[in-house]
Amino acid sequence: MHPFRKTGRPFLVAAVAALSTIAPIGVTAAHAQVTRVRQGSSTDVSRTTWSGPAYTMNGSGGIVAATMTRAIDAIRGGAGSIDVVVLAGSAAGTPECDAIVALAGVNSCTTLTLTAAADGNDSQVNADIRNAEFVYFAGGDQCRYVAWKGTALEASVESVVAKGGGVGGGSAGLHVNSDIVYDACTASATSATALSNPYDRSLTFTTGMFRWPNYANTINDSHFVTRDRMGRTFAFVARALKDGLVAGGKAYGVGIEEGASLYLDRSGLATLSGPSAYVVLGDHQPEVAAPGQPLSYSNFKVWKLTDGQTYDFANRPGCGYYLRSVTAGVVSADPYSGAPATDCPAPPPPTGGSSHAEAEPNDSRGTANDLSAATYPLTITGDLRSTTDRDYFALTLGSGQTLTANCAVPAAYDADLYLLSSTGSTLTRSVNDGAGADESVTITRTAAGSATYYLDLEAYAGSGADDYSCLVARS
Template sequence: MPPTPMRRLVRWSLAAAMAAGAVTAVAPPADAAASRIRLGSTSDVTRPAWNGPAFTMNGSGSVVTSSMTGALDDIRGGSGSLDVVVLAGSAPSSGSKTPECDTIMTLSGVNSCTTWTLTAASDGNNAQVNADIRNAEFVYFAGGDQCRYAAWKGTALEASVELVVAKGGGSGGGSAGLHINSPLVYDACKGSVTSSEALANPYNRYITFTTGMFAWPNYQNVINDSHFVTRDRMGRTMAFVARAIKDGLTSNGSAWGVGIEEGGSLLIGADGHSTLYGKDAYVVLGDHQPEQASAGTPLTFRDYKIWHLSPGDTYDFAHRPTCGYYLRSVVSGTADANLYSGTPQTSCAT
């Protein structure tokens, strides 16, 4: 039977798409958990060496083009192109199914960008997912639910992302993707905690952590937090830091919280030196045991050291500064006023 006009149209459309190599979609069976959409070249770049690692830590889920461009340039040494994989725990409810890749494909030096939407913990062992990650030079974790990402701990996916970083590539993410990129992860697996709840009880049932997943160079003893000023999360980061020290989740009796505002992004290079883009960020250091941190009791922790970073400011995670901070305390669950601004105790210029 000769092809109908509709069949001819479908056949022509598929042929044109394959010839262009611009979009490749792998449609899973109806009961499958993983889906794949690739933009750009259908072939991966091959190169013997890369110049990273580099990391982007974003306060909200969207890609920040300035920091992403910097990370990709660092990794490729300013020449050639590379491949990016975006990992998401759920598909966007509306609009483009590949919002991060849509932005990344506009940047210089990008050969391809592949979005994988993975909705089951077992997807971390999907062979095609891991092949794509291992062939990439940058892995970006989208916003969403960091508990889904924490469920990939111990799967092949964890090892694949670590391989990308080890070969001189990079990792990053925003919102939930920011959380999963710190060595101590607030996983929110039992729900999201507010600052007032966390300060009133640092062992609130909504405060749960994942440890032992990603441990990036120069970023030890850190717990990330997102949407920082907009959602008033300084208080809960203070509680996270106190918990980390009290429970021995970090080493040397210290813990650093890194809170990034929506639209902000820290670009961290291979040497641990970081530059802030977009919006403000905060580094919160606890360097002693909390005076009071126990279940059902309000937190007391005096003299957190806080660095307030504005766009363009730098912070060296390899050689962490001992100057330029202001002090704030929490006593019986009540935090000092003006948590987000203060006069530095000492100037790093002196």
């Protein structure tokens, strides 16, 4: 174990040694053997298609049943069962699998303890991962986890997501699942240290390991409020911008409190279970970020989530945040609470080459306005005159085509946008909070042939005669 950190998992070596299901694998003379503990069925599930991906991002090391259950159900499509692998970097028993095997829809859970970087190339380890439908990184030491970068294990984990499975992690396992990993390979940073010198030796990062769909340009942080880590996340975001670790000039810190968990669905919508989580956006270069100097950064944008609230990582909102600045290493006000901005600038209304004005009744798929013969780009206008109003539009998409809809919503109401399959299943959605909050969705058809899709814009709160305007593009 790294000398600067303590593991986030209970130390249960004696209990593990007593389990008859332990099977040593990958033994070498250079380091301790890999251990494998399988619980549940001894036979993997055999199935060709899965309905994920789905992700769980936990603020502390333990399994959160609410989000784990949602991930299991999403991946298996509500039927059958899945196999789970837990990856750990130190011998500490099987607490994650103990919790997971008790959940409905789990066929087996295998704990793999890897104590050296070379273990990432172990054949049995990689076979177990590739045969699983969900991989969970346990708490512990993320520096051990980033050592698996470039091994076969990295590609094996990515294959689980690619086939429609899922990934999760808690504490150290949370860190390794962001686009930029705070790896803590030299020391564990505190907020005070990071704000006073964002280039302190304790601020080290690993990039290029995992990049999950819809989760680009992120830096995760754990145990967030309990260990007062907002300040160091501010420094992480500033460093990502200053050092060019992100694309597009924006970096997002994602801080999750102990006992809390973000569930991310396949469309990129994150829903919080538990106390709190925060998304921190830095969208410009820091005023001061230099070795040996305190950080100065004006107007970090901070979104606070509480139990049940959502954040759309696929269509990241432009409103609903509060602002916090850092001047010479000092945060302007309480970083964990603030009044969300209400004066966010409205985007210009969309424009397109052709137009369609909604015609009622179009409150169901059966009565949807037929736009299959429309030319693109297409501007759709309409209104939501009651709190139960739903406007459906039928469109056609061919193989390889991408459909994108960006809707400017008036300040009179809060509307949500859904993109549905021909059978009415939700493929993706945009549910930004607040009256006047704009919505957007996109999807690419990968199947052969063409199919009908439905745009569904519906009133979430409020109503009125003011028009929404949706720019729909097909390419």
